[in-house]
Amino acid sequence: MKYQIHHKTVYRYAEPVRRSVHELRLAPRSGPLQSVQAWSLSAPGSLSEARDGFGNIIHNFTLAGPARTIAITATGEVEVMSTQSGDAGGHHAFHDLPDAGESRVSPLYFAGSTALTHAPADMRAFAAPFLAAGHEVPALLALADGIAGRVGYKANTTDVATTAADAFRLGSGVCQDQAQVMVAACRAFGIPARYVSGYFYDPAATELASHAWADVCLDAGRALWCSIDVTHRCLTDGRHVRLAVGRDYASAAPIRGIVEGGAGETMEVDIAITPLA
Template sequence: MKYKIHHKTVYRYAEPVRRSVHELRLAPRSGPLQAVQGWQLSVPGNLSEARDGFGNIVHSFTVTGPAHTLVIEAGGVVDVTPPADGDAPLFCDAPPAGEARVSPLYYLGSTPLTAAHPEMVRFASPYLAAGREVPALLALAGGIAERVRYKADSTDVGTSAREAFGLGSGVCQDQAQVMVACCRALGIPARYVSGYFYDPQASELASHAWADVCVDADRELWCSIDVTHACLSDARHVRLAVGRDYHMAAPVRGIREGGSGEQLAVEIAIAPLQ
């Protein structure tokens, strides 16, 4: 599938922002699951571009002077190419020549957002007792979707996997972080993925999140699992960034001076192309 995507983020402030610094992971990279055929960013400042240790494209910019409104826009065309073999939906995500990237084993370490409580380990262990192949990982994802029910606005970006698991509800971000936490606690490298999910029936589209699980660290072989939809990632998924948790893959991060009374509005449009 090929998609035309437009992502608009608008910040409004009751008190003007005096100065702000922003870091964006809003530019998808081409890789084994997708080909980016053109992408643009529009921000109120001069963009600088770099790659982080996870391979993500990172842009940063600074806003100086008073501002009541800040608009960030991103968009372009992405051709999604999921693994062709449905029985072995693995993909190799080794860095290209000349690019340094963290080892898959780095994704074994927990973070404050992805630390697993002993109860989470007891919950996850039976699913993987017979093996750690894709069917077992999908079964674990299905169990998490049942245990942490999807409920809009029940958590926020600071909610940890432990908190969401205890609450028994959350959004895609929480379900993905619980999956990541459970896998890591059982010795399986896993990472958080931010991106988009195309649903033609949805009245409003939003950013999405799922998990990559490494099944062979030596060969850097991964499978990509959407806990929210209890499926492997497929032609509906567009990847933006990966990281150890939400904070490391967030589409927009920043700090500011001033700017009290913040209001945020996000608009996402995804159109399939022939």
């Protein structure tokens, strides 16, 4: 599948922003599951580009002077492989190795919990039966299915500060929460797992939004992973476009920023995903 993607985020302020610093993870990178054909970003400041220790492409900009509106736009074309390549005993998996000359953290770095992905005792007890016999792909898919049933999808019940433990006990959340519960549950049993931000193409959706899912490491020594969409209870496929990975939402968020001034903030997001022949 090949897609044209247009993602625009506009922040508006009742009182002007005096100064702001922004960090963007809005540029997908080519890898084993996708090929970026073209991509561009626009923002009201001069963009600098770098790579973080997870392999993500990061852009930063600083805006000085009064501003009531900050608009950030990402657009481009990405070709996605229809399925994950076969490996690990015939199951779907992929190798995510650093490019030549690139420094990146070990997959084992994703085995430690964070404030957003701490697994309390009730979550560990819930996950234990699924992982008792190991963490092969069928067991992980069963765990994802269990999480989707336990943390039902319901918009506007959580926010970006909601932890996996909070969403698990609440019993509802959005894709971000379901992915973080999956990550937390795996890490509770020593299995490296990472949060993934990106896009999901649904031709029936009237409004498209950013999506989130989880990568789970099958073999740290070979950097072998599988990618699981808890919300849709499946392995990722030709509908998924990856933007960034992190230990949790906070380290993979598409946009992060600090502003001085700027009271009364509102945000509008418009995402369009068009399949290309």
